[in-house]
Amino acid sequence: MPESGAAGQLGGRLELDAQVAERLRGRLPMVAAHTVTTITAEVTAYSGTLTGQMREKIENAVRVALGTFLQLIERAGAADPSTPLSRALEAAYALGAGEARAGRSMDALLAAYRVGARVAWREVSTTTVRSGLSAETVAEFAELMFAYIDELSAASVAGHSDELANVGRARRRDLDRLTQHLLAGDPEEVLRRSAERAEWSPPQTLTVVVLPRSSLRGVLAVLPPHTLESGEDLPGAQWAEEETLLLVPDMHGSRRRQLGTVLHGHRAVLGPARPWVAVARSYQRVLKALMLGVPRPADGTALDTEQHLARLVLHTDPEALADLRAQVLAPLADLSPATAARLAETMRSWLLHQGRRDDVAADLFVHPQTVRYRMGRLRELYGDRLHEPGTVLDLTVALAFPPAEGDGGPAEHPPATAPTPSSEARRP
Template identity: 70%
Template sequence: MAESSGTTHRAARLELDERVARELRDRLPLVAGRTITAITAEVPSYSGALTGQMRDKIENAVQIALGTFLQLLERCQATDPSTPLIPALEAAYTLGSGEARAGRSMDALLAAYRVGARVSWREMAAATVAIGLPAATVAEFAELMFAYIDELSAASVAGHADELASVGRARQRNLERLTQQLLAGEPEDVLRRSAERADWAVPKTLTVVLLPRANLRGVLALLDERTLEGSEESSAGEPGEETAVVLVPDAHGDRRQLARVLHGRRAVLGPARPWIRASSSYRRVTRAVELGIAHPADGEPLDTERHLAELLLSADLEALADLRVRVLQPLAALPAATAERLTETLRSWLLHQGRRDDVAADLFVHPQTVRYRMGQLRQLYGERLSDPRTLLDLTVALALPATPPTG
């Protein structure tokens, strides 16, 4: 708290003699009691709260506040005239922070200050007039008293704001910890405790999304307020661009709506999973990024649900490479260019289920060229091109472009 204020400086100009100060102080219990009665009658939030021991505590606090005010006006002051005010401002600050911890806004407390100021002044004014203070002194007394109440109100507002900020920072840290645990796949009991600690309402599902952090703010404004966010080392955007990871609650009901929110954001969209299995959705999107699957040209997000075959086949790239070598063994002795053309034709023939015209359109060649190449392949493979197991192996091996094995 500041060691000096406008109230203390003005109080130095309005000194009360000992007799007046004593008579005003004698009236403090009566003033405090009437102030609390007025607050409970006029401020709904406190109508049932200020009873029993709580009422006694508040009455005592009001007496202390008014007593501090009177100390400012007495002639026997310490060298530092702000000293009596410091405890009162600290108490007001604590009162404001307590309201925040109780989950209440400042509206009720500020209303209580206004009622308290009005009632206190009415009682004190009656006393000052009865004592015989000059009208000018009474007016100065009133102005000073309301300035004092304003300082107490300001201290309470500061306490309330600081407490909210502190609570907000603590909750944000808890949410960040929960996000990390979800992505890491921590056990359910750990996740539930962290969700409770973060005061986070548990959803049915979570859908993980990766997107450039530069696009994050606009997306969060359109998503459920329970959406969690974190940072991601890999990049879903341009090289060197920081990436954010977002966990969207209960998006399983309308995936198209989520896709619309993410349109044009260069996002990678994972599957919806039960919230305790969010790490599964996270692994899916990071795998899609690692594979370098291209974003759609129309601005739609890269939806991993549309690339399940690529994701599945890339689960063991070394096994896929071995399978490819084995099924293409009949082409091994051919010149590289010829083997590449026949491999391309065989892949298209498998995907188009042998429809010659469709294969020709896919390869931009004449249908007769397709017929010629397939004749070569039948000579090389023989009856194996009619064997279901061989066709399965060929389809799987050629489903993706050739990829070097990892490891």
């Protein structure tokens, strides 16, 4: 602990008459009591708190601190004048740590020191003046006393800061563990114990958000204070290192739009709101969207997985979807890849627009007569099956979306006939 300040250099600077020192020592109980009374009156954080045993403890600390100061002066010129100061600084450090544990701020602690220094010096200076000390000696006494109190306050501030840092690190670890338990889908009893250990009040729902780390600070500043931030090594994580994950409380219902507004411009991915003990399902939804490469809006709007449920459902079993696609497009297998792609694209648009020829033409940027011709070819290839509900259902599901990356299916079903739009395919 540092002792290089003015109070640590007391030896040889001031020799206090033994009689004056004894007189000051006799007034320490009164000075301590008056100091504590004034602190409770002037520092709001201590109002009503310094009573009973706590008051006795603080009064004793004040007496010891001032007694140590007198002892330092009396030991001027001794071989090791700093020993009493070391003990005083250790006590001040412990006081600061205790105040942090009690929930009082550093500002309150420093205000108490300022009030205490003022009251103590008023009482001590009265005694020194009445004892006949010269003005020069009293001034030097004041300088050393305030330097000593400054060192005590600095030690208390260090104790306060270190305690908060230790508590903060411990709570951060507990919150990280809680996040891991939540995303892993651990049993509810485990989640509740973990939340209690982290002093985290469970909300009604949680929503998973993945966003770039560069946006983290700005977004956290406007999200609810109980938002959880992910640590590292999350289960199943498949996003880039420059991205991170948040669990945002109570953003269900109408508040979801508010969350989307907050995330606008940050290229975030937004999972569904789920009961807090079931947020792993929101996490899995986001992972699925990222794995499928669902495109994020170019304008920075959050990718809301709730707006892509059909795509997510259809790609739950990529191999089955690839098999279905190959099966329903089998009548096109003998055509050239370009022709097959044009007809499959036309079929998809025809199904989605419920056979409205002009709408299909507008969608494909072709003439309505081109649509009529292509549909004629498809009727030739499929025959009466185009009128069967089962075939229409299979075609609608298989062609609902272009194949996702990696959804090519088995080797015997190459995706050459997949409905992939191209400039060639859109030629009339």
